[in-house]
Amino acid sequence: MGLALLSACAKNDNYEEPAETLTGRVIDNSTGQPIQTESAGIRLRLEEQSWNNGQGVIPQYFNVKPDGTFNNSRLFKGKYKVYPMDGAFVPLVTTTTPVIDNSKTVDISGVTSLEFNVDPFLKVEWVGEPVVNPDKTITVQCKFTRGTTNPAYQFNVTDVFLYVSTTDFVSNASYDNRFSNQVKYNGTDGNALLGQTISITTKGTLGGSRTYYVRVGARTADNVNKRYNYNTPKPVNIPGA
Structure with missing residues (x-):
């Protein structure tokens, strides 16, 4: 029994490591340039749509850089709903009435680039x-x-x-x-x-x-x-x- 359990635990994980890249910029509409922020001042939210049409899927987050650019090279291939949040700008997505949804849905495979335009406060x-x-x-x-x-x-x-x-x-x-x-x-x-x-x-x-x-x-x-x-x-x- 003990040997059987040890053998089961020793099996290799047959899932490939995430290796797809999402890169891009959050553009400040008042300047036409990437928005100036701080470390962890803006988060990018990713909701995978490849499973169950995105229902019940736990979102992923990663930080936008202080210069308004972002890059994540450790993502799984798939379809994602993506948008920046938490920054000092008019939200692109709200659940208030009327509902606003200016997110972007993209297939992330290889290197995928995105740009978002925001109105700063x-x-x-x-x-x-x-x-x-x-x-x-x-x-x-x-x-x-x-x-x-x-x-x-x-x-x-x-x-x-x-x-x-x-x-x-x-x-x-x-x-x-x-x-x-x-x-x-x-x-x-x-x-x-x-x-x-x-x-x-x-x-x-x-x-x-x-x-x-x-x-x-x-x-x-x-x-x-x-x-x-x-x-x-x-x-x-x-x-x-």
């Missing part, structure tokens, strides 16, 4: 270049505007955050609290700054003879994930003494 732009001050702080200028014309997703602007890090992964998921600076707004106060150029200066004294990365995130009171919309990271060199 806010569009965040640089105005000019960061300035290094004599006291080794950094002042930046930026502006934020609505990224969607849908009034249901035009939430109040709650805060703007100037992030500082020693890596270009700088975001709400990775920043140095000693130097980063958050400006909070009450009620509708932040809405009055839409389209206006604002200035923000880092906190503390940055160490000399090194490169820092700065980035601005702006956030609304969306009632789900409260993610930030971002501009692109910029390197800033702080001179030595």
Whole structure:
């Protein structure tokens, strides 16, 4: 009996490893470029349709990269319903009335590419270049505007955050609290700054003879994930003494 069980356990798994690839981009409609996000700021949801017409199938998730691209090379071949979710943009799929479904259904085999277009809650732009001050702080200028014309997703602007890090992964998921600076707004106060150029200066004294990365995130009171919309990271060199 014991030998029979041991023999059964020793049999090889005859399923091939997943080896299909899904790659692509999530495009920000306000810029025409891949959306700027943070580590784990957007997830891609995959619902396999090859089994039982997708009914009762547990969905798979993987993260979109901070630069708005995605790549997963460990998928099984099959038909999938796919869409990005959890980001600071108007949802592509909702279960509210009326139901919205802007997902894409694709056959994943070999290398499959997809693009999704999304309307961000806010569009965040640089105005000019960061300035290094004599006291080794950094002042930046930026502006934020609505990224969607849908009034249901035009939430109040709650805060703007100037992030500082020693890596270009700088975001709400990775920043140095000693130097980063958050400006909070009450009620509708932040809405009055839409389209206006604002200035923000880092906190503390940055160490000399090194490169820092700065980035601005702006956030609304969306009632789900409260993610930030971002501009692109910029390197800033702080001179030595």
